Amino acid sequence: MNPNDRKPFLTHVMLALCLVMTPVLLMIAALTVQRERAEASSHREAPLISQDPFADNTDTYVFISPTNPDNLVLVASWIPFEGPEGGPNYFEWGNGVLYNINVDNNGDAVADYTYTLSSQVDVQNPLTFLYNVGPIGADGSNWNRQQRITVTEKSAQGAKTLLDNALAPPVNIGSKSTPNYDDLEDNFIYTVNDNGDQIKIYAGQTDDAFWVDLQVFDLLTLRGQQPPIGYSTGNNTPVDSVAGFNNHSLVIELPISRLTQGNEPVLGVWATAERPSTRVLNGPSGLGTLDNSGDPVQVSRLGMPLVNEVVLPLALKDAFNSIAPSTDAVLYTGGAGATIQSILQKSVEDPEIGRLLCGLYGVPLPGDLDKDCSTEVTVGTPRSGRGDIFDIFLTGMVLASDFTVQTKNGPATLPAGTNVNQPANVTPAEMIRINTAIKGDLCSPMPSRLGVLGGDACGFPNGRRLTDDVVEIELLAVAGAAYGVLDGRDSDFTFNPALIDILTDGIDGNDRPFRHDFPYMAQAQSGQEHIHTNPTAPNMMQSTASMIADDDDDAEERGNGTMKLGSHDLDFGEDHHTEQTVGLRFTNVEIPAGATITKAYVQLVAEDSDDDETMLHIYGEATDDAARFSKERHNLSQRTPTNAQVAWSVPAWQRHEKYWTPDLSSVLQEIVGRSGWVAGNDLVILFKGTGDREAWSYDGAPEAAPLLYVEYSTTGMTAANADAMNQATNIVSSSVLAPVQFDSTKLVPFTGTDEDDLDGSDTGASAPGEETTQAGTLYLPLVTE
Secondary structure, three states, rough: OHHHHHHOOOOOOOOOOOOOOHHHHHHHHOOOEEEEEEOOOOOOOOHHHHOOOHHHHEEEEEEOOOOOOEEEEEEEEEEEEEEOOOOOOOOOOOOOOEEEEEOOOOOOOOEEEEEEEEEEEOOOOOOOOOOOOOOOOOOOEEEEEEEEEEEEEOOOOEEEEEEEEEEEOOOOOOOOOOOOOOHHHOOOOOEEEEOEEEEEEEEEEEOOOOOOOHHOOOOOOOOOOOOOOOOOOOOOOEEEEEOOOOEEEEEEEEEHHHHHHEOEEEEEEEEEEEEEEOOOOOOOHHHHOEEEEEEEEEEEEEEEOOOOHOOOOOOHHHHHOOHHHHHHHHHOOOOHHHHHHHHHHHHHHHHHHHHHHHHOOOOOOHHHHHHHOOOOOOOOOOOOOHHHHHHHHOOOEEEEOOOEEEOOOOOEOOOOOOOOOOOOOOOOOOOOEEOOOOOOHHHHOOOOHHHHHHHHHHOOOOEEEEOOOOHHHHHHOOOOOOHHHOOOOOOOOOOOOHHHOOOOOOOOOOOOOOOOOOOOOOOOOOOOOOOOOOOOOOOOEEEEEEEEOOOOEEEEEEOOOOOOOOOOEEEEEEEEOOEEEEEEEEEEOOOOOOOEEOOOEEEEEEEOEEEEOEEEEEEEEEOOOOOOOOOOOOOOOOOOOOEEEEEEOOOOOOOOOEEEEOOHHHHHHHHHHHOOOOOOEEEEEEEEEEEEEEEEOOOOOOHHHHHHEEEOOOOOOOOHHHHHOOOOEEEEEOOOOOOEEEEEEEEEEEEEEEEEEEEEEEEOOOOOOEEEEEEEEEEEEOOOO
């Protein structure tokens, strides 16, 4: 296939990686996974850079802004191992290091835009050891060791300074030094207006957004699986090895039109770090100072995740960190000698991870004609081995066969030859490539952590979002999940879909929820709140979800006490300017007695768009096991309310979109903390307020009924309660998308009747005495792992 024979972008949907072939992948359903926290980190992908953590790239991300589809978000992170309590010399941008995010907009493997962050430290009082001498203010007051940043943009139009010596955010120390860190951090989000473009910049400490169980490096062990893939002795429970750590991130949001060139929608993105070529340690006579001089030298590089860490062998790791993508094709075609060419080509087209999967666990490989657990490669002929891996990492993808993806308007089949994210006249080079035309209605209605594997066109490897589970996606890709879609020359190879549930490290999401708004990264872990897990008493984290499952379990009570149990929607706040209470009864809630609630949210799916001012007060029923709702007057208001309440200033709603309440953990804690509470009991959440928001009820659309999601800890629980937790059946993974993630959708026709039972008469939404029936089609979420 000629890669330049680019078929129309199927309305620009061609879904990226389509990486995972068959809709079978959509079967990954959500259920039970236990999580433990661990103190470890990674990102130490090459020997030299592992000794220079302040210049070490940890991750690179690029995705369409979730708040403005005309914008692109660039994220690069550096400095692994940032323990939140790392004082008195807290983590900061490195001395003399230049941190770069590079963008190629024409496929020639040369940066057309480079955003560079440099920093300097400004010590206010050198005669104290303290980082700060009081609560740090938005203006830097009481901050003794201040850091200032400069961010520049370099392009064909020249170089310009976007931020000049601006104050960087301080780290998240604790409630004495950095009180109200949410508000404090907001002061260090900068907005730059340049030639009509609005550019947002954040450059400071964030939670490490990566997740992985690093025991995978113990001869490719995947804990949680049965041996030989998992362990037969010792701990076989998956652990997020990066949980609890921070890093430093540069986050930039800017218009897509600023970066793209002509009609080419595909951008390539990678991050680097540079140090001055000469560093001089001045010793005692120079008071132990450090001088940097000379031209910058690249010491770290990161585009596609895990490339240098697990694809390249030791012989190439340090070299990779020092070269630009424009050199990749030269090396790949023998420009640096046959030995390097052979090593590099075999590393990509016959990846070692694949050989390990085959040799250790019998996973068949495409192109392994002699069945020796190695794909045949003709050195000197690029793409003679694993064409799928070559495309994913080096050129972007063009489909070799038809592939079906999910869009807002239903399934769409992309024909063979569809160009996914390969630039015209592309020069092979390692970087993340994103098709900026794939967005909005072309995305799966519910984002999937498995990206294209979950049927989501807007996920990895078409760009990389914060919530994409790149470890599992790449494991499946190496096992051949995308081979039939991107290559397919070995017609005898068939990917085994059973591997989807096997090639997983058991860690499906970040330890902290990502933010809905800029800078999107989860907030930096607080030194005060960070707790080191005692391995002899693990902090067992669980999550559970319960959806309204009966027409008597969601109800409305008018101000006069009249009850409604059959409405197709739920009017939160007021109905026809009449105040009412809404009750939601969640059944069989599998939270054991003694658990500590860490997060709790209710999801509502908007039945209609509305933007009037709405304020709701949310509380629970203070009872051990909540009774069913009935049509008896005042059935909701006569229930005993919890002392804990949460106020919700409700944002504007768009029809059929999902919305989450604020954290209701205080309300849930009061209920499950009662002496009579046991796992499997039922609980009630009540809403009362002003304004109006209409959400789907069970009667109107069962699959869009309200859903309760809870995360809880079992640290310090009795053995009996812990055992009860382990036997719970209604458990979902803590893989969350601020705060819960959905992996697939269902197209559900609905016909709902709005039955407002007031004193025995039916009234509809339009006028008293009428019964309103609506019918249509709705994309509805299925909670999945």
